Amino acid sequence: xxxxxxxxxxxxxxxxxxxxxxxxxxxxxxxxxxxxxxxxxxxxxxxxxxxxxxxxxxxxxxxxxxxxxxxxxxxxxxxxxxxxxxxxxxxxxxxxxxxxxxxxxxxxxxxxxxxxxxxxxxxxxxxxxxxxxxxxxxxxxxxxxxxxxxxxxxxxxxxxxxxxxxxxxxxxxxxxxxxxxxxxxxxxxxxxxxxxxxxxxxxxxxxxxxxxxxxxxxxxxxxxxxx
Amino acid sequence: xxxxxxxxxxxxxxxxxxxxxxxxxxxxxxxxxxxxxxxxxxxxxxxxxxxxxxxxxxxxxxxxxxxxxxxxxxxxxxxxxxxxxxxxx
Numbered sequence: 001x002x003x004x005x006x007x008x009x010x011x012x013x014x015x016x017x018x019x020x021x022x023x024x025x026x027x028x029x030x031x032x033x034x035x036x037x038x039x040x041x042x043x044x045x046x047x048x049x050x051x052x053x054x055x056x057x058x059x060x061x062x063x064x065x066x067x068x069x070x071x072x073x074x075x076x077x078x079x080x081x082x083x084x085x086x087x088x089x090x091x092x093x094x095x096x097x098x099x100x101x102x103x104x105x106x107x108x109x110x111x112x113x114x115x116x117x118x119x120x121x122x123x124x125x126x127x128x129x130x131x132x133x134x135x136x137x138x139x140x141x142x143x144x145x146x147x148x149x150x151x152x153x154x155x156x157x158x159x160x161x162x163x164x165x166x167x168x169x170x171x172x173x174x175x176x177x178x179x180x181x182x183x184x185x186x187x188x189x190x191x192x193x194x195x196x197x198x199x200x201x202x203x204x205x206x207x208x209x210x211x212x213x214x215x216x217x218x219x220x221x222x223x224x225x226x227x
Numbered sequence: 228x229x230x231x232x233x234x235x236x237x238x239x240x241x242x243x244x245x246x247x248x249x250x251x252x253x254x255x256x257x258x259x260x261x262x263x264x265x266x267x268x269x270x271x272x273x274x275x276x277x278x279x280x281x282x283x284x285x286x287x288x289x290x291x292x293x294x295x296x297x298x299x300x301x302x303x304x305x306x307x308x309x310x311x312x313x314x315x316x
Contacts, residue, residue: 125313215256222291
């Protein structure tokens with residue numbers, strides 16, 4: 001069974017999930033999609049995030065998708081990813097779509113993925129009108145593309161904090177303004193990378209996108225070179 | 228190199244082609260071909276900082292490997308200043 005883990009069900013996660021599920025539902029494979037997020041949906045996020053009811057984002061979205069796509073299996077994990085629980089939620093062979101809002105969690109997931117023998121990590125992030133997607137592929141214990149920390153010191157040595165480390169007040173106040181269209185652009189790029197990875201046709205390890213300039217730039221990020 | 232690069236062409240979208248007489252410099256979605264062969268990464272960063280809006284923390288990469296500010300570029304090489312990753316989601 002193909003195991004897909006979607007970490008972070010915010011603006012990007014909400015945008016990519018319905019299309020990911022629709023694509024997989026009609027592909028005819030056995031697939032389980034696990035949604036992981038400890039956050040609660042609030043009405044103040046409704047300008048970018050689509051949830052039918054208030055409640056934990058992973059639970060609400062998993063229930064909505066299960067009703068619409070009966071051919072897939074959905075599981076909700078209403079937790080933030082932490083050092084304590086990451087081994088419970090990420091396993092060998094997983095495809096991980098990482099759509100969180102902080103570099104601390106990106107580093108945590110990336111470091112863990114580097115210990116796995118085989119996995120695909122597709123990580124997306126944005127600022128207001130631009131962003132990027134990084135793809136780290138490991139096969140047979142070797143990096144086929146570079147880990148997401150390799151050329152990004154801001155992820156390797158994050159200055160921010162995971163939401164698991166914040167108080168309720170900090171969680172309420174966090175967050176720079178974001179634009180729905182940028183979330184959608186990054187979600188689309190993550191799905192493009194997902195498709196290319198599944199088809200073993202991926203030709204880049206990172207792609208930058210800018211919605212004002214209407215540009216994207218895919219770049220190679222080579223993994224380990226053959227000895 | 229203290230004066231702006233007069234030879235630098237205008238900023239344009241990245242494309243797979245480049246001339247062999249120049250160095251291709253990339254930052255995020257931007258790319259340009261410039262006659263900067265023989266100059267160091269630090270010199271090129273200083274010269275193109277404004278044209279490409281290169282951040283001071285951007286890691287320099289040539290041929291898939293991180294290089295230091297003193298690295299000298301050769302014709303036909305591609306120098307990328309790695310733009311910071313988007314943080315939000």
